[in-house]
Amino acid sequence: MIKRTLYFGNQAYLSLKDNQLVIKKRDDEIVTAAIEDIAYIVLDSPQITVTNALLGALLENNCAIINCDKTHLPSGLLLPLSGNTLQSERFQAQIEASLPLKKQLWQQTVQQKILNQAAVLHGTHDAEICNMTAWANSVRSGDVDNREAVAAAYYWKEMFPDIPDFVRDRNGVPPNNMLNYGYAILRGVVARALVSSGLLPTLGIHHHNRYNAYCLADDIMEPYRPIIDKLVIEILNEIKEYPTDLSTEIKAKLLKIPVLDCVIDGNRSPLMNAVSTTTASLAKCYLGTTRKLLYPEV
Secondary structure (H helix, E strand, O other), X not given: OOOEEEEEOOOEEEEEEOOEEEEEEXXXXXXXXXXXXXXXXEEOOOOEEEOHHHHHHHHHOOOEEEEEOXXXXXXXXXXXXXXXXXXXHHHHHHHOOOHHHHHHHHHHHHHHHHHHHHHHHHHHHOOOOHHXXXXXXXXXXXHOOOHHHHHHHHHHXXXXXXXXXXXXXXXXXXXXXXXXXXXXXXXXXXXXXXXXXXXXXXXXOOOOOOOOOOHHHHHHOHHHHHHHHHHHHHHHHHXXXXXXXXXXXXXXXXOOHHHXXXXXXXXXXXXXXXXXXXXXXXXXXXXXXXXXXXXXXX
């Protein structure tokens, strides 16, 4: 089932009544939405009030709530503490995962990320990708040769050739701001799916920053990033500029990320469902029933 993403960018009072999200707008207009149909809520205004009863109902239905800061970029994520009936068993399997298993999972992750980057680069710029294919095929367990970084250097140079020395940097020049926004939405999608699969988003297979509460989400989202990059390129081709500030129209396009088409395990599905397929396969890897992570193919 495809669930909804709701974005609030203006003053609103959000409450709960009869298992419905009740939205009271500034002009006193009232709109409702079924809680069970909502997957993500983006709060992008300091003039939004949310009742605790509503928060409880949203979390009970495994909704991810994303809060934006004063620069209108996503800065916080609220997720339920329990999202799967077998959570305790899966937590234990995740915690006890061996180092060789983690290295193998990271190898698969980097390989698919580079292959997806190559596909996007070829599809959007008709660029040479034989080198990227070779790098993907040469990724070893744990990516000890750091093929991910080698591929990234070439990828970003070719993605924005008209921006001298473009570097992917959170605080860098546009369109880094668009990428930041898109990746933040993607991170919320992945974190929600991990919780639904009974996994801890904090314990990564590669990322391990002591201050990062979503290390595993940052790991699993890597092969999905090129899908966001492709969307950003499509938006830029439409607007014919590198925007310093993200307009409501640009945000609206980026908020469609959860329902973007993906091909995974031979099937086409919305990105939010594809991510759930990925996280379910990860849980099986931890439990020892498979060694293969299912990732999307661009």
